[in-house]
Amino acid sequence: MKELDLSIIGKKSEEIIFKYSWKDVVLYALGIGTKIDELQFLYEGYSNGLKVIPSFACIAAARGLQLRRLGKIEFSHFVHGEQSIKLYKPFTPSGEIIIQGEISNIYDKGKAAVIHALVSGYNSNKEHIFDTEAVFFYIGAGGFGGDPGPKVEPINPPKGVNPDFSISYDTDETQAALYRLNGDFNPLHIDPEFAGRSGRFRGPILHGLCTYGIATRAIIYGACDGKVERLKEFKARFTREVYPGERLTIEGWKDNGRYIIQVRKDETVVLSNAYAIVE
Amino acid sequence: MKELDLSIIGKKSEEIIFKYSWKDVVLYALGIGTKIDELQFLYEGYSNGLKVIPSFACIAAARGLQLRRLGKIEFSHFVHGEQSIKLYKPFTPSGEIIIQGEISNIYDKGKAAVIHALVSGYNSNKEHIFDTEAVFFYIGAGGFGGDPGPKVEPINPPKGVNPDFSISYDTDETQAALYRLNGDFNPLHIDPEFAGRSGRFRGPILHGLCTYGIATRAIIYGACDGKVERLKEFKARFTREVYPGERLTIEGWKDNGRYIIQVRKDETVVLSNAYAIVE
DSSP: OOOOOGGGTTOBOOOEEEEEOHHHHHHHHHHTTOOTTOGGGTOTTOTTOOOOOGGGHHHHHHHHHOGGGGOSOOGGGEEEEEEEEEESSOOOSSEEEEEEEEEEEEEEOSSEEEEEEEEEEEOTTOOEEEEEEEEEEEETOOOSSOOOOOOOOOOOOOTTOOOSEEEEEEOOTTHHHHHGGGSOOOGGGTOHHHHHHTSSOSSOOOOHHHHHHHHHHHHHHHHHTTOGGGEEEEEEEEOSOOOTTOEEEEEEEEETTEEEEEEEETTEEEEEEEEEEEO | OOOOOGGGTTOBOOOEEEEEOHHHHHHHHHHTTOOTTOGGGTOTTOTTOOOOOGGGHHHHHHHHHOGGGGOSOOGGGEEEEEEEEEESSOOOSSEEEEEEEEEEEEEEOSSEEEEEEEEEEEOTTOOEEEEEEEEEEEETOOOSSOOOOOOOOOOOOOTTOOOSEEEEEEOOTTHHHHHGGGSOOOGGGTOHHHHHHTSSOSSOOOOHHHHHHHHHHHHHHHHHTTOGGGEEEEEEEEOSOOOTTOEEEEEEEEETTEEEEEEEETTEEEEEEEEEEEO
8 A cells, every 4th residue: 555644734835936937938828739829828028918827827836736745656646636726816927936835635535545735826025826726646545544535516517508618729749748848747748658558548648737728728718808817716627638639629608606617529528527717 | 331340250259158958958849840759859758868959059059149249239130141050969968068159250242241150069078069150141231341251152952853852841830939938039930010010021930040940850850860960060041931830841962972952831942052961
């Protein structure tokens, strides 16, 4: 059985400074497939100022995850299951973010341990910029007699109802090769032999957070009229792998002050149990 | 008339350290359109080691150009006319290059001044890695009573002879937006308004050095069996602009120990007077 250091639950990590330039912002935008007519995300001299796609929070947050605090992890059994972002203030085109993380809970699902990792970001004026929560399944690390965690209410699109928006994007075959330059260098996303060894994939897969970023971009257009500052929250579950080059369709249904979101490739749902809150 | 400080001719610039990581190498490769099946240029864990496309020398050399030594330049009248690279030793996947530049000549073509800028790169063991020469036309800066320079022998493909290799690549509409992250931030390559203001272009154009890098990549496959270390020299003249999204065809004809090279978009030649020496 894989062991986790449960004593770190709730203990905040040290603060880290995440410093970024407009080039990091543009690299992120290109990494999630931003097109040339979306200049607000690509050009540092854009007339109204370069805008940062809010899921950039995940790039900043990755520096604060510090999963090594959990002990020695076998990353081949570590699966990113869910991601959420809450946004309080838009990112500036460049700057410094103070990052602090925390493992908030580790639930015991028998086969797997389910790890909830929170990261918060503040600017140098101590203004709250974002919170992120990532949920990881650590296969083979359950069965330690812990709390199985709360039951999660499923979120599904209404049956037979047309979505309020539907946007499709082709990903590029080099999408993961480019996205990984943002800092997630797991060979699963570029090395055919490594990816094949798992037996689960026919080749390198796209980063879940790349799909998540693509979905965020679609929500900005579909639900926020292209304005990044209108997105307040986006949460999704990673249901199936995406291969670079596949076409994604992002759809949203208005539902009591939020949008229910679904992302699929053809008929296969890849992001599920998803919602966005916009203002 | 635009004035240039002619006194700097032949004076070497100070040495600069160009430090790069595998991420810079991969970003460059993606910037010149490298595809996912060319893993030797994209994956830092590639079985035989990440390979650096030799035109990366132009990225290193740009740090050593120091064109400000020429005086105040109006870059809107400054045109990159020719580029050559000579390669003595392959780049390591990451490292430090000692860069030193020199304006070797400024010729007087009447209307324009023609500026020849040499840059050399050495590794930390003082081993010679590359020389580059860039030729710039500075429109309106001629007529200072200088030497018009030597007559250049035209280099043309043999008429009616099929090339020894012909490789076509589609560029992406975001090609220039990505390429510029390598360090050439001229808005001509991303800002539609800026590009239109010149009256010469219908929109942002691809960096000449991006086309040059794409051609280098093609030469590696067409003439060097995919082996970067076999390319020893590549020189070309920038004849016409390329727009991101256009398809380029790179062709080479064997000619007395070298290849005559030509790059065109449809029937329009964009790199001319070009040759490559391979080993």
